[in-house]
Amino acid sequence: MRFAKLALSSLAVLGIAAFGVSAFGQQPATPPAEQPAPVVTPAPDGAVPAAPATPDATAPVEPAPVAAPVPAPAVAHAPAADHGEEHAAGGDHHELTPKGGWKHDGAFGTFDVNAMQRGFKVYKQICSTCHGMKLLSFRNLGDVGGPFYDPAYPNPNDNPVVKKIASEFMVPKIDPDSGAIVPMPGIPADPFPSPYANAIAAAVGNGGAVPPDLSVIVKARNGGAGYVYSLLQGYVAPPQGLVVNAGQHYNAYFHGDTLSQWVGKDPRNKPPGGFLAMTPPLQQFDIRLQRDCVEGAHGGTSCDPNTFDDGTPTTIEQQAHDVAVFLAWASDPKSEARKQLGAAVIPFLFLLAILVFLSYRRIWRNVEH
Numbered sequence: 001m002r003f004a005k006l007a008l009s010s011l012a013v014l015g016i017a018a019f020g021v022s023a024f025g026q027q028p029a030t031p032p033a034e035q036p037a038p039v040v041t042p043a044p045d046g047a048v049p050a051a052p053a054t055p056d057a058t059a060p061v062e063p064a065p066v067a068a069p070v071p072a073p074a075v076a077h078a079p080a081a082d083h084g085e086e087h088a089a090g091g092d093h094h095e096l097t098p099k100g101g102w103k104h105d106g107a108f109g110t111f112d113v114n115a116m117q118r119g120f121k122v123y124k125q126i127c128s129t130c131h132g133m134k135l136l137s138f139r140n141l142g143d144v145g146g147p148f149y150d151p152a153y154p155n156p157n158d159n160p161v162v163k164k165i166a167s168e169f170m171v172p173k174i175d176p177d178s179g180a181i182v183p184m185p186g187i188p189a190d191p192f193p194s195p196y197a198n199a200i201a202a203a204v205g206n207g208g209a210v211p212p213d214l215s216v217i218v219k220a221r222n223g224g225a226g227y228v229y230s231l232l233q234g235y236v237a238p239p240q241g242l243v244v245n246a247g248q249h250y251n252a253y254f255h256g257d258t259l260s261q262w263v264g265k266d267p268r269n270k271p272p273g274g275f276l277a278m279t280p281p282l283q284q285f286d287i288r289l290q291r292d293c294v295e296g297a298h299g300g301t302s303c304d305p306n307t308f309d310d311g312t313p314t315t316i317e318q319q320a321h322d323v324a325v326f327l328a329w330a331s332d333p334k335s336e337a338r339k340q341l342g343a344a345v346i347p348f349l350f351l352l353a354i355l356v357f358l359s360y361r362r363i364w365r366n367v368e369h
């Protein structure tokens with residue numbers, strides 16, 4: 001009997017472990033859907049404060065931590081306007097959750113292909129001017145589970161969409177004639193290029209801060225996709241009593257600390273979030289994301305320029321959602337395959353457990369024990 005118990009319990013442990021690996025090796029659980037109480041009212045005119053708020057003349061003003069003067073970013077960004085009421089700032093660790101949650105969460109969650117495709121467009125048109133994604137190659141976009149997977153092209157290197165995307169990026173390559181490194185149109189096998197030659201160039205271009213590589217940013221930050229989603233919508237007007245230095249942007253969801261620049265009396269009342277060097281990257285109805293308004297099915301005079309290619313409106317919330325989904329996929333492109341394997345392994349382990357138990361009964365049938 002002891003043998004049976006041992007066999008069964010070890011199988012159970014095995015089963016639970018396998019389920020755990022398949023189900024919980026994914027995104028960290030998203031926080032509950034309810035939104036935190038608003039602390040700051042978004043300014044209708046956008047989020048970039050022109051001058052630090054100094055309500056008290058005797059208040060200490062911290063020296064600017066940004067070493068270099070702030071040059072204009074690579075692309076002119078209008079401040080993100082109108083974040084909508086539901087996106088008011090929240091507490092430090094209560095990220096926003098999109099309506100209906102994240103489709104890719106949970107043991108059987110799968111990535112929303114349309115959202116990934118739109119999110120890729122947001123990355124390409126906006127984020128890629130400052131952020132690289134060096135752990136990913138263009139061909140990964142056409143892998144099984146990727147945003148541009150096409151069953152007609154099991155080898156993503158042959159996928160025409162992937163080829164076209166790759167050719168639209170300029171990748172530094174060695175010129176076979178001169179040996180010099182020159183930018184050339186990419187091929188599916190190339191990794192995504194970084195927009196700056198090195199970290200020094202990146203810092204000089206961004207007021208002293210280096211834009212992090214986005215390949216695994218969703219894994220690297222607490223809150224995962226929810227953090228990216230919230231951060232991109234978190235540029236609200238700084239509350240009264242918060243000193244914002246030149247080159248800094250207040251963001252209610254940034255994992256930072258506002259205490260050193262809070263001139264309010266009670267440190268417990270310091271606003272949530274922190275300051276970062278990234279200018280608000282998203283714009284409502286960004287012209288760079290509009291669909292191609294050429295004559296055709298959705299083109300010509302009936303074409304709405306405020307939509308993605310699939311007709312979804314290019315609101316800030318939608319862009320933030322879609323790019324977060326895309327980056328969640330990018331940071332774990334094999335998660336769907338892993339979940340599918342888990343779903344196949346668990347019934348197998350269950351059947352095996354029954355089989356082992358029946359064999360035990362049969363083997364020990366005539367033995368006194």
Ligand code: HEC
Binds near residue numbers: 123127129210254282
């Ligand atoms: C104009 C350049 C620029 C653009 C465009 C830009 N970023 Fe950034 N981003 C930065 C810089 C600079 C930092 C580093 C900020 C800091 O550490 O103060 C940063 C930081 C980040 C971080 C890390 C925040 C953290 O917790 O450390 C994330 C995530 C991010 N960006 C996402 C995006 C996404 C997504 C887009 C596209 C929608 C985007 N960025 C577009 C410059 C940019």
